[in-house]
Amino acid sequence: MAGSGGWDRVLTAVLIALALAAPFILYPVFVMEALCFALFACAFNLLIGYVGLLSFGHAAFFGSAAYITAHTVKVWGLSPELGILVGAGVAALLGTVFGWLAIRRQGIYFAMITLALAQMVYFVALQARFTGGEDGIQAVPRGKLLGIVDLNHTLTMYYFVLAIFLIGFAIIVRTVHSPFGQVIKAIRENEPRAVSLGYDADRYKLLAFILSAGLSGLAGSLKSLVFQLASLTDVQWTMSGEVVLMTLVGGLGTVLGPVVGAFLLTAMQHYLAQLGSWVTVVQGVIFVFCVLVFRRGVVGAIAPYAAGGRSPSGISSGAAATRAKPAEARTAAAPRAP
Amino acid sequence: MFEWLQLTVPPAPAMFAQLLVGLINGAFYAMLSLGLAVIFGLLNIINFTHGAQYMLGAFCAWFLLNALGLGYWPALILAPIIVGALGIAIERLLLRHIYGLDHLYGLLLTFGLALIIEGVFRQQFGSSGQPYAIPSELQSGRNLGFMFLPNYRAWVIVASLVLCLATWFTIERTRLGAYLRAATENPVLVQAFGINVPRMITLTYGAGVGLAALAGVMAAPIYQVSPLMGSNIIITVFAVVVIGGMGSILGAIVSGFALGLVEGLTKVFYPEASSTVIFVIMALVLLVKPAGFFGRAA
Numbered sequence: 102m103a104g105s106g107g108w109d110r111v112l113t114a115v116l117i118a119l120a121l122a123a124p125f126i127l128y129p130v131f132v133m134e135a136l137c138f139a140l141f142a143c144a145f146n147l148l149i150g151y152v153g154l155l156s157f158g159h160a161a162f163f164g165s166a167a168y169i170t171a172h173t174v175k176v177w178g179l180s181p182e183l184g185i186l187v188g189a190g191v192a193a194l195l196g197t198v199f200g201w202l203a204i205r206r207q208g209i210y211f212a213m214i215t216l217a218l219a220q221m222v223y224f225v226a227l228q229a230r231f232t233g234g235e236d237g238i239q240a241v242p243r244g245k246l247l248g249i250v251d252l253n254h255t256l257t258m259y260y261f262v263l264a265i266f267l268i269g270f271a272i273i274v275r276t277v278h279s280p281f282g283q284v285i286k287a288i289r290e291n292e293p294r295a296v297s298l299g300y301d302a303d304r305y306k307l308l309a310f311i312l313s314a315g316l317s318g319l320a321g322s323l324k325s326l327v328f329q330l331a332s333l334t335d336v337q338w339t340m341s342g343e344v345v346l347m348t349l350v351g352g353l354g355t356v357l358g359p360v361v362g363a364f365l366l367t368a369m370q371h372y373l374a375q376l377g378s379w380v381t382v383v384q385g386v387i388f389v390f391c392v393l394v395f396r397r398g399v400v401g402a403i404a405p406y407a408a409g410g411r412s413p414s415g416i417s418s419g420a421a422a423t424r425a426k427p428a429e430a431r432t433a434a435a436p437r438a439p
Numbered sequence: 440m441f442e443w444l445q446l447t448v449p450p451a452p453a454m455f456a457q458l459l460v461g462l463i464n465g466a467f468y469a470m471l472s473l474g475l476a477v478i479f480g481l482l483n484i485i486n487f488t489h490g491a492q493y494m495l496g497a498f499c500a501w502f503l504l505n506a507l508g509l510g511y512w513p514a515l516i517l518a519p520i521i522v523g524a525l526g527i528a529i530e531r532l533l534l535r536h537i538y539g540l541d542h543l544y545g546l547l548l549t550f551g552l553a554l555i556i557e558g559v560f561r562q563q564f565g566s567s568g569q570p571y572a573i574p575s576e577l578q579s580g581r582n583l584g585f586m587f588l589p590n591y592r593a594w595v596i597v598a599s600l601v602l603c604l605a606t607w608f609t610i611e612r613t614r615l616g617a618y619l620r621a622a623t624e625n626p627v628l629v630q631a632f633g634i635n636v637p638r639m640i641t642l643t644y645g646a647g648v649g650l651a652a653l654a655g656v657m658a659a660p661i662y663q664v665s666p667l668m669g670s671n672i673i674i675t676v677f678a679v680v681v682i683g684g685m686g687s688i689l690g691a692i693v694s695g696f697a698l699g700l701v702e703g704l705t706k707v708f709y710p711e712a713s714s715t716v717i718f719v720i721m722a723l724v725l726l727v728k729p730a731g732f733f734g735r736a737a
Contacts, residue, residue: 155543155546157546202722202725202726203725205725205726205729206681206725206729208542208543209479209485209542209543209546210681212485212543212546213485213677213678213680213681214681214721214725216674216677217674217675217677217678217681217717217718217721218718218721218722220674220675220678220718221715221718221719224714224715224718225715227714228711228714338670338674342550342554345547345550349547377561377562378558378559378561378562379558379562380558381554381555381557381558381561382554382555382558382559382562383558384551384554384558385551385552385553385554385555385556385558386551386555387551388547388548388550388551388552388554389533389548389551389552389555391547392537392544392547392548392551393533393536393537393548396540396544
């Protein structure tokens with residue numbers, strides 16, 4: 102999106118126009134849900150796509166932020182913008198602790214550790230008093246933005262969600278193209294080399310992890326206001342799996358991929374909602390299909406054609422590298438390593 | 440408030456009962472993490488489907504009983520063979536294609552398979568459990584003076600210990616195990632010596648899956664046979680694996696039993712924390728010894 106080519110500007114303009122018009126064409130609540138998940142998937146992609154770390158526990162950040170926002174808005178009576186800030190802040194704090202623990206290991210272990218830590222958050226959410234156990238926190242008031250704008254109106258809420266999404270998305274795009282972004286990509290490609298050049302790899306990984314967790318929290322907070330509900334589904338491991346799947350379907354390490362994946366999977370869930378557990382089966386089949394024959398994802402597969410003759414922007418070169426291999430293999434802490 | 444009372448005076452029979460539960464849980468952690476370690480050693484894949492295959496083992500026993508009238512003892516042999524064969528099919532049809540890729544794709548693929556299997560069973564059976572009776576030979580129990588020990592639970596502990604040690608012996612002390620360990624270190628060289636490494640990989644995966652199914656059959660009379668039993672246990676087993684490290688078979692066994700016991704003890708002294716204690720221990724171990732207790736340095 103932030104590339105230099107004219108095509109990128111056209112694409113950006115078209116997408117923003119589509120997003121502005123969307124609530125008049127599609128069911129607004131569906132688009133809001135998809136936007137929340139798109140932000141969540143983009144935040145997740147920041148880790149897997151650009152640092153090469155597969156977190157299997159991102160539901161912890163999404164869900165805890167949802168609970169915190171729901172609780173602070175409903176019980177403490179905070180305004181929605183403050184509730185969202187507090188939720189995202191707590192998620193970032195949690196991300197600091199989890200990231201600090203998890204970056205001690207790499208590759209597969211990193212995935213297992215994040216999954217296990219997230220499961221701990223799930224059990225806390227199940228037992229803690231303020232989360233309401235199986236019922237979750239229901240009937241969360243949307244309130245008035247800055248005390249003026251009433252968010253109970255669906256269209257107003259939609260544009261609020263869109264604005265937050267665009268801010269989050271802009272932060273991610275800016276991060277990826279910043280010097281910081283270059284360093285994390287370097288770490289993904291060859292960690293020992295980045296270290297030998299004087300970069301403190303662990304610090305960069307931790308910062309990326311915190312950013313990713315905070316933005317995932319932002320998505321979770323937003324979701325709890327859209328649906329006026331925070332529940333155990335938000336912190337369960339299935340949610341962590343869903344965000345992995347969205348990113349995988351859209352294209353790991355592509356800027357727009359997670360957005361596409363989030364819209365596709367949210368749409369699928371709406372269409373298949375009556376089918377009960379078959380949704381899980383379909384998700385599993387998509388997982389298997391993507392891993393076996395469609396590892397580039399939708400955007401990753403389209404991008405080379407869409408790019409045509411123009412020189413590749415930073416996005417597509419990053420994406421190409423990720424498609425080849427998300428980098429851990431070389432540095433993975435496999436016990437078989439000599 | 441009330442828990443403080445319990446904290447100071449845990450009644451002895453309750454404590455031993457919880458320790459027994461912990462030991463039983465530990466037996467299942469040990470068997471499952473053992474299978475994960477064996478599979479990871481040779482395939483370099485973290486088998487996320489392991490929980491689903493454990494559940495399949497339990498359901499296989501349930502089907503054998505309800506459809507064919509075959510009881511616990513035949514199921515103990517048949518279920519691992521059936522589910523193991525399914526595992527072999529999975530390895531040949533799917534896993535084989537991703538060996539050259541990053542390890543993470545193995546995790547994602549097996550995660551997808553777990554979703555498929557679990558979704559199908561949830562669609563069929565809902566989330567509730569199906570009862571599976573304890574075999575008549577083991578139905579009673581004995582009074583040990585300080586506690587009542589049901590025979591079936593004693594059998595599970597003894598059988599899982601024997602199973603774990605047999606697996607350890609096969610891998611560490613036999614010729615087959617030597618091939619296996621050699622192929623873990625350097626598959627190309629072992630193949631050059633004329634050993635069919637791809638077939639060995641297939642059979643190892645089948646054996647690991649069979650082990651999970653065997654654990655599932657043993658678990659059927661204790662926990663209910665439920666579509667969710669696999670995903671509930673597998674994440675805990677992952678934590679066990681992180682704590683123990685996947686470098687050693689014996690490590691997987693010891694940490695499985697030890698963590699089951701710790702969980703049982705926590706249930707006595709501070710029940711609220713019993714579901715999270717293993718994850719807390721994992722976090723502490725990561726601080727002190729990032730490679731795990733028995734893992735080789737990362």
